[in-house]
Amino acid sequence: MTTKDNAAGAKLEKMTTNLAKIEALSSRLMAALAARPASDPGVQGPGQEIYMKAATAYLAGLMQNPSRVLEQQISYWGKTMRHYVDAQQALASGELRPPEDTGPKDRRFSNPVWDSNPAFNYLKQQYLFNAEAVQNAVAVMEGIDDHERKRVDYFSRQIVDMLAPTNFLGTNPDALERALETDGESLVRGLENLVSDIEANNGEFAVTLADPEAFVVGENLATTPGKVVFRNRMLELIQYAPSTETVYETPLLIFPPWINKFYVMDLKPQNSLIKWVVEQGFTVFVVSWVNPDASYADVSLDDYIREGYLTAMAEVRRITDQPQINAVGYCIAGTTLGLTLSHLQRAGDTSVKSATFFTTLTDFSDPGEVGVFLDNDFVDGIERQSTADGMLSKTLMSRTFSYLRSNDLIYGPAIKSYMLGEAPPAFDLLYWNGDGTNLPCKMAMQYLRGLCQGDGLAKGTFPVFGHAASLSDIKVPLCAIACETDHIAHWRGSFNGIKQMGSEDKTFILAQSGHIAGVINPPSKGKYGHYTNPRPVAGAPDDWKTTASFTQGSWWPRWADWLANRSGSMIAARIAGESTNPALCDAPGTYVLAGTARLPKG
Known part of the structure; x- marks a missing residue:
């Protein structure tokens, strides 16, 4: 048997082992997800009213100022169609090059493949065109107050960020390159990380941000005598x-x-x-x-x-x-x-x-970015869930604050852990961030209702x-x-x-x-x-x-x-x-x- 045959056999054996691991991990994943306790729908996302308000405002803008809305749509259609035609022409001429890319720089697309490979570049540019179109659509809405516009803008950006091609294995060149380099081992490690996180959080998705083995409170953190x-x-x-x-x-x-x-x-x-x-x-x-x-x-x-x-x-x-x-x-x-x-x-x-x-x-009176979570659709859900649990859980609070910086605290770490199979870093601040606490139900609702929503301290009523x-x-x-x-x-x-x-x-x-x-x-x-x-x-x-x-x-x-x-x-x-x-x-x-x-x- 030749050296080449030995290498091929070793690769086949490794692949077989990895497939067996994936099968076992998939069973664990299903079991972990099944163990997730029921939670109030109100804590999972905004209420339907916000979507109705957004649709109504957009239609109102279309009726009251159709030229403005059409101008925005035609600009979007023009960019996407021009880009599609340019890509087709390059492909028809036999040139494996992407069309001109004048879009904004985005650190999610730092891999050179996003600029050099025609397929990946096409995905990137089309995604950025769509993201811009969504932002522009929110900007031209009429008949909606500033607070509701902020909420629509925020949750629209959350959807846009969630759908980024970098968040999917088949359209993430970093993950595909790593999988090829490791003969699929990175995907097995990534699945192990995902299953471990879901098991550790009772069926909830919460990516581990820092190496839990790197720190011990009282030994290498919180050591001042x-x-x-x-x-x-x-x-x-x-x-x-x-x-x-x-x-x-x-x-x-x-x-x-x-x-x-x-x-x-x-x-x-x-x-x-x-x-x-x-x-x-x-x-x-x-x-x-x-x-x-x-x-x-x-x-x-x-x-x-x-x-x-x-x-x-x-x-x-x-x-x-x-x-x-x-x-x-x-x-x-x-x-x-x-x-x-x-x-x-x-x-x-x-x-x-x-x-x-x-x-x-x-x-x-102006709570800032966190204000998108302080309307009754969320707070009512939090109250129902906290009343049932006796406390506002640290998992819910951590998830809420993480979504204020979702690319940095959710999608980026998830890509590294679950797609690239990397271990979380030994970072003391991120370790602390994951070491949360619960809040008593009554205190939490007094704070949310009386101070955040009612502004009771500034009004002198709390x-x-x-x-x-x-x-x-x-x-x-x-x-x-x-x-x-x-x-x-x-x-x-x-x-x-x-x-x-x-x-x-x-x-x-x-x-x-x-x-x-x-x-x-x-x-x-x-x-x-x-x-x-x-x-x-x-x-x-x-x-x-x-x-x-x-x-x-x-x-x-x-x-x-x-x-x-x-x-x-x-x-x-x-x-x-x-x-x-x-x-x-x-x-x-x-x-x-x-x-x-x-x-x-x-």
Whole structure:
């Protein structure tokens, strides 16, 4: 038998093995999909009303201004037909070349085959023509308000992005090339990845974004030394060990969002905000929220304020023997910090010396991109599903936020994992992104109905312990950090909320980048810059930005200086977990480990 025969036999054996694996994996896939629990249709997509409104608006435009609509359609037909004729002529002449390609550059089509191969180039150009036509059709709709137009535009783009040829095996040259190179092994690995993801998510589709084996919370993430010094059913309170001989007198208490886990601020040491703040000489306390299950169904925002905010504030004052603290709220925790400050002002309680808001919305009159999910078609479905489950599941929230950046957080990772058979990267931020938490049903609906839909805090109607909270009641010195490309808490909305607060001492900082990268931006990286303006936080957000000064680099040092001026004198460093307040366990505590992919050893 020749060497060539041996190679052919080995290839045949490999193919037979792969086919057997595919058969076994297909059976597992069917079983995993069958195990998917029933879910409310309202959480799967927008209601039919939006499609009816879109169709009605398009027809209205056709009736009222037919020439405008026809011009748009004729332009589309002309481009597609001209491209088809050019492709046919090139084929008839025997030239294996694509027709002229003057379309926009799109990183989804970075493989050179999309430009050099006539068939793939034809698919690409026709897809881009169709995508442009859909966008133009939405743009010319008449008789539809701005909010509905945004929703139609968003969900139209979702459909267009979903139908990109890169999302299908037969029209993805990267996947086909990899399959040929590996004799189909990449497709087997991809199917293994798909089946594993669906099994891990109880039949739901959720692509794994980061290698779950690469990180362990408490071992190579969330490693800043500290102690859990208090625990109740809502939180663990972590006091971090000092790294300086002296510290500022006034302690700092950070409230992270309970939609995710606190260690986004304590990833690796080189990008840990918590570690950096400790190194600046502050006594730092951080709340680690419980990851609620169905037994927390009736927990309300009042409970988060009473057993979370007020209790943590009291414990920090007791432990440090200080009458006041400085407080930080991040995202939804910033919104709730605003509610808490309004309550404290009404009660005559001066225990908060200053407040800092990270990427926080308190005025929801324009909720930004996330607003497409805040109409009743979605919120009604969320309420029905959450009532049945006792909680708003982390899977549903993660999926919703991922669709705000679907090409980056869904389709791109799915292509790499399922078509190319690649293992997910060892990326700490993406690992954290996949380590989500649930929300109690009652609290979630109060937030969605009363704050997001009703804009109750800005309108002064949202109740805290039975009394309406108001932005004008927030009178402590405050600093707000918003992020320029934030798709969850857009910076203009953040600005509009801050300007309505009653404080006479306001600082607003606009950081470059998004909801996470704009905040977790250590000075050592020298990466994203920020805008500041000595003018009052008033007027239109864009006017403020136009006259603002830009500084390259992190906003952290600027905030640390602001905080230092409101933190009193320097005293001997406080030791976490002293005999007067014994530690319950080491940081990062136990609550943060609920639902993590891997637990620390021991």
